[in-house]
Amino acid sequence: MAEDNNEEATVKQKLSKLFETSLKLTLPDEPPIKPELAKGKFADYQCNNAMDCWKKVQGKTTEFQGPPSLGQAIKNNLPESEMIESCSVAGPGFVNVTLSDRWIAKNIQKMLQKGIGIWAPKLGVSRVVVDFSSPNIAKEMHVGHLRSTIIGDTIARMLEYSNVEVLRRNHVGDWGTQFGMLIEYLFEMFPDWENAGEQAIGDLQAFYKASKLKFDDDPDFKEKAQEAVVLLQGGDEKYRKAWSTICEISRQEFDKVYKRLGVSLEEKGESFYNPYIPKVVELLNNQGLVVINKGARVIFLEGVKIPLIIVKSNGGYNYASTDLTALWYRLNEEKAEWIVYVAGDTQNDHFKMFFTAAKCAGWLPADKNLYPKTSHLKFGQVLGEDGKPFKTRSGVVVRLVDLLDEAKTRCKNELVERGRAEEWTAEELEQIAEAIGYGAVKYADLKNNRETKYTFSFDQMLNDKGDTAVYLQYAHARICSIIRKSGKDIEELKKTGIIVLDHGEERALDDAEERALALQRTLALHLIQFAEVVEEACLKLLPSILCEYLYNLSEHFTKFYSVCRVVGSPEETSRLLLCEATAVVMRQCFHLLGIVPVYKI
Numbered sequence: 001m002a003e004d005n006n007e008e009a010t011v012k013q014k015l016s017k018l019f020e021t022s023l024k025l026t027l028p029d030e031p032p033i034k035p036e037l038a039k040g041k042f043a044d045y046q047c048n049n050a051m052d053c054w055k056k057v058q059g060k061t062t063e064f065q066g067p068p069s070l071g072q073a074i075k076n077n078l079p080e081s082e083m084i085e086s087c088s089v090a091g092p093g094f095v096n097v098t099l100s101d102r103w104i105a106k107n108i109q110k111m112l113q114k115g116i117g118i119w120a121p122k123l124g125v126s127r128v129v130v131d132f133s134s135p136n137i138a139k140e141m142h143v144g145h146l147r148s149t150i151i152g153d154t155i156a157r158m159l160e161y162s163n164v165e166v167l168r169r170n171h172v173g174d175w176g177t178q179f180g181m182l183i184e185y186l187f188e189m190f191p192d193w194e195n196a197g198e199q200a201i202g203d204l205q206a207f208y209k210a211s212k213l214k215f216d217d218d219p220d221f222k223e224k225a226q227e228a229v230v231l232l233q234g235g236d237e238k239y240r241k242a243w244s245t246i247c248e249i250s251r252q253e254f255d256k257v258y259k260r261l262g263v264s265l266e267e268k269g270e271s272f273y274n275p276y277i278p279k280v281v282e283l284l285n286n287q288g289l290v291v292i293n294k295g296a297r298v299i300f301l302e303g304v305k306i307p308l309i310i311v312k313s314n315g316g317y318n319y320a321s322t323d324l325t326a327l328w329y330r331l332n333e334e335k336a337e338w339i340v341y342v343a344g345d346t347q348n349d350h351f352k353m354f355f356t357a358a359k360c361a362g363w364l365p366a367d368k369n370l371y372p373k374t375s376h377l378k379f380g381q382v383l384g385e386d387g388k389p390f391k392t393r394s395g396v397v398v399r400l401v402d403l404l405d406e407a408k409t410r411c412k413n414e415l416v417e418r419g420r421a422e423e424w425t426a427e428e429l430e431q432i433a434e435a436i437g438y439g440a441v442k443y444a445d446l447k448n449n450r451e452t453k454y455t456f457s458f459d460q461m462l463n464d465k466g467d468t469a470v471y472l473q474y475a476h477a478r479i480c481s482i483i484r485k486s487g488k489d490i491e492e493l494k495k496t497g498i499i500v501l502d503h504g505e506e507r508a509l510d511d512a513e514e515r516a517l518a519l520q521r522t523l524a525l526h527l528i529q530f531a532e533v534v535e536e537a538c539l540k541l542l543p544s545i546l547c548e549y550l551y552n553l554s555e556h557f558t559k560f561y562s563v564c565r566v567v568g569s570p571e572e573t574s575r576l577l578l579c580e581a582t583a584v585v586m587r588q589c590f591h592l593l594g595i596v597p598v599y600k601i
């Protein structure tokens, strides 16, 4: 019997291995065939290879009469395995697989004993840069940056769970012509800036606006600002110091948001790559890729009319010069195999163009399925309930901190209304309101297919019914309370208890018993599919896949619990362990989505 010794592989991968062997045995003269497995409609999984295989061998052999007989052979050649209960062939050769109840139960027990880490998928990539959040200095972080921060953090968390080394990069916009104007304004308005710098500036956004007004209105100031850029980029000490003072104030503001969201990032802003740009331009130039066009140094790309400018006609560098250089750095210095850019879909053209340039330079393979590779994880705009870009009533950009505050306040009010202020300590009330509120904002964003625009609505995201984080938090808290009420030591049960999914009795079951068993098995099967769901969400860069899994998990649990008595039933131990496994997997989903679970509501 095939040994089940590869603990980390997903169920799908394990089955895939068995089918690989079978396909080799069935068609020994063909080159290796990749098994095509899908979650089955009529069984747990289904193997769909027979039709394609038939096309390959038709006319070459008399051994098979068509897809069904090929399917039959694939089934017969499957190595024996404890994971499979039964197989059947249907239609044009689909091989339907039903997993063994015992094996499913054993798998869950093993996870409970060894921890959820054993369900981490193996992705076949070891180091990934996730470039996310990346706001611009002196400008407020807005809802677009919120999307990038939330989505990027989840991608990073899922990869980290899958034992990938993740470089969480904050590519902040800390370099560019706007600094000339900011620095010059600082010198004029706050002559004492070196002593009182940060306090003097105060609200950086207002500072930015005021300096921009002056820049647009006052030609003398404009000229000075332009000179300031040259001085700054030339490394003048005083200008550098002013620049870093301004950056530091922004950084402190950004950090407050990251702290609240529980997101960690390492800043390597645009300025970091500046010293490397000339070398990279030279490299591309030596390859014959760079031409002079209207005074600028550009790269012409096949099929695109407008060239990619890498050095402006005045000799300055731009967004593309920095991104190309950052890519070079990430590939050569940081040795990343995959670089994921989490940025809005308004930047599609930018990413497409510099990715193509990197391919022309031979930095990336032409085949996009091979490493090293780059991906632009794009997302749609955030809309208000009026269907227009999300703004406050007075038409200004909504500040991120205000959104988080409001989510928390609304949750707190709700909890107070339910009388929790009397039951809990003030600290508990704060923490739980925050976990639910911030979690709701994150989940509402993540559950959507990220490429579509999404409408920001507090009423929707804070609803305790439907597909919301609030509903999911309730579901989780309820499971915790079932376990608490049992009075059993769950840690002890994990060590000694056994999960039983089959009834193990000879007598026929009545309908209600059949139904209970079926619902219990559906829940258990869903649990062991966790690893392959995370794998798919990582490889497709789609957090929504994990959200859907989590929501379905909670639905499966609700159905199970509505017909299966847990506490005080003859199956109490087994069912409590299923409850615990559900709670563990839910918590891991929450963790990957950056949501803090609550144990009571």
Ligand code: ARG
Pocket (backbone or CB within 6 Å): 131, 133, 134, 135, 136, 171, 172, 173, 323, 341, 342, 343
């Ligand atoms: N700072 C940019 C913005 O606010 C996002 C940067 C995305 N990352 C990158 N490597 N270009 O739109």
